[in-house]
Amino acid sequence: MMTEEQQRESREMEDKRRKSQERVSRILGEFPFVQTDDWGALGGDVKLTVSSRDGVKVVMNVHRRVLAARSGFFAEKLRHGDAHTVEICDCDNVEVYLETVMLLYCEDLRRRLAREEVGKVLDLLKVSAAIKFDAGIASCLDFLEASPWSEDEEKKVVSILGELQLNDSAAEVLERISAEPSTSATADGIFLQLMSGVLQAKDDKARREMKALISGLLKDETSHSSNKIDVSREILYSLCHRCISSLYICLTEADGMDESRCDRGALMAEIGREADNLQWIVDIMINKKMVDDFVELWADQKELAALHSKTPSVYRYEISKVTAQLCIAIGRGQILVSREARFSLLCTWLEALYEDFGWMKRASRSLDRKLVEDGLSQTILTLPLAQQQMILLKWFDRFLSRGDDCPNIQRAFEHVELYEIQKPVLSGDPPIFATVASLAMYDDTMPI
Secondary structure, X not given: OOOHHHHHHHHHHHHHHHHHHHHHHHHHHOXXXXXXXXXXXXXXXXXXXXXXXXXXXXXXXXXXXXXXXXXXXHHHHOOOOOOOEEEEEEEOOHHHHHHHHHHOOOOOHHHHHOOOOHHXXXXXXXXXXXXXXXXXXXXXXXXXXXXXXXXXXXXXXXXXHHHHOOHHHHHHHHOOOOXXXXXXXXXXXXXXXXXXXXXXXXXXXXXXXXXXXXHHHHHOOOOOOOOOXXXXXXXXXXXXXXXXXXXXXXXXXXXXXXXXXOOHHHHHHHHHHHHHHHHHHHHHHHHOOOOHHHHHHHHOOHHHHHHHHOOOHHHHHHHHHHHHHHHHHHHOOOOOOOHHHHHHHHHHHHHHHHHHHHHHHHHOOOOOHHHHHHHHHHHHHOOOHHHHHHHHHHHHHHHHHHHHHOOOOHHHHHXXXXXXXXXXXXXXXXXXXXXXXXXXXXXXXXXO
């Protein structure tokens, strides 16, 4: 006796076979030669048998004249005049095979396919290719080229066209998802146009949306196109220089501007926008591992840092977020630059980051304070011990006076062996030695 599971599987198989047979009957009822002898002998002069692995079998009469004329496969099978039988065994999908045979009789294939779905046309294309039905292949490809695809359908199109190896025949379809290999100059021109447009956009909402779109395209690792256009290092760095130059011009103008001028607010908004643009480009460079040279470039902006110090924090804090970005990436090991470059970065911009940190917290909802503090701590800890001690002693005094408006880098402080820190007191006084314990006495929150 069969088990319950075997009985259930048997019922499911029988139900599947019954439904398939019903669909086959419906297809046969639609065959164009059922009530006409336009293609030769009434009822057909060739017996075609199509059977599947699961037991579905269909026997039908078709016309040698039609099949031999439109299908290379059937022309080969029927090349001898006395051949009146063709048998197709182990067919994957009997229904689709019959529908493809029906297309051999169809004069207007494009109109016939117009009401089908992409998945169905792909199935018809596979059978058309198997029976060497050139008109069917061309019509299926025309349909696919003109039809919209969902994401899943696009994957199927790519997969099936890859399997069928239709070469030039499928070129127009595949042009929707891949391009001829472009020269680097062409690719750079495209990205320069796109990214320049975003950087110059006046509508903030549209600018944010397009930034997210381009960033997503550049981060997409699942693309099936080997010819995917990418942005070059040269274009990214040229855009960085453009943003830095714009910031320098804006800060220079702001430094000489009367605070009572009515256009001061517009200038300050421009500073924030240019800084935000630079953050976007830097983020792309970090993700594409092209940012190493920018650390040195940013560390060299001493004139910009000097102008930054003369601008109110409410307008300039976005600039300090660039430094925060770099410290976070260095702390994560995403940027590997010389210790001279790391120390120079902090010498140029750390004071500005301290000054702007309060505004960064209050004005930036997206700012992750802990991420910035951890990144800064880790960046400091990558330096030689003497440089660590110098930076941390300055931070210690600032933190005691500014409190929560200063980044809390106790983590770095705790890791440094400050058992013998030489700290000059006043001019002419001998150096004194402080310990972690003695330094911690100045702040109850600092663990000993």
